[in-house]
Amino acid sequence: MPELPEVETTLRLVRPGILGRTIRGVEVCWPRTIGGLGEHEFSSLVLGARIAQARRRAKYIRLDLERGSARTGYEAAGSILIHLRMSGRLLLGRRGAAAPGWRRVSLELDRGVLHFVDVRKFGRFVWTATPAEDLAHLGPEPLSHEFTAEWLHGALARRRRQLKALLLDQSFLAGLGNIYVDEALHEARLHPLTPSDRVSKARARELHQAIQRILGEAIEREGSSFDGFYVTPEGNPGAYQDQFQVYGREGLPCRSCGIRLIKMLVAQRGTHVCTRCQVLPRKLLARKA
DNA sequence: AGTCTATCCTGCCGGC
């Protein structure tokens, strides 16, 4: 669901329908979704603005707004930052068509409607004048060139935290969530409880490669779906869940070694592990002794 | 500095 690949998929499918469109109407069905602003204030800030850019940063979708015209010239009019959190979705609809269920905010465009749908109401659809500052706390983008194996090894060594907790920390590395962290750790054969400063350079390299490979392939497959919960804005489920090696497979055999996968709690999150493939350093030492 | 807890919410599943 909404981790980096699902957010990227959402953006790609929605972008053609919203880029260059002008916001003609606003409907706020759940006020907390738009943050601290009142509905009236939010509306006045976005009404009449044109969506000039639509891009992703980590798990955020950022829509840059402009005002003006080709004749008078355009000027920046702030941004909308969208975070899907647990259950948020973006849907494109037709004007006048029936509104989807669990709708929290809708932007009526000069052509079509953008709906923000969110069963659990954790998601946010917020206007800001300072998008860059609002996103400044985020760590590097895992598919960018600044995220290298060398950087990862150094950054892990500078901290002493449970590996999984650190990878989930968006200020450390931005975009991973519970599913893809479990998958990446298994592929790199690292136990989620490993202290981050005990990850060797070789293992950091494997982890770096696993993160990039898994995220890249998940984007190619348009993310992961289960229980019919997450679907792309086109209504199709993603297909990456078929590739899961550990997530949701507790009690089933590890596809690498055959022993039963377990589920444990790490950083207060359900965590899927193969205890044979992913061994804690402490155990490695004990085994050698 | 790092870890844990509570909080924001609804839906769904399993157990009784």
Place this chain on the structure above:
DNA sequence: TGCCGGCAGGATAGAC
């Protein structure tokens, strides 16, 4: 069948 506790992909604030 119906009720109820527990759990779910995320992020943050505050306590220890």
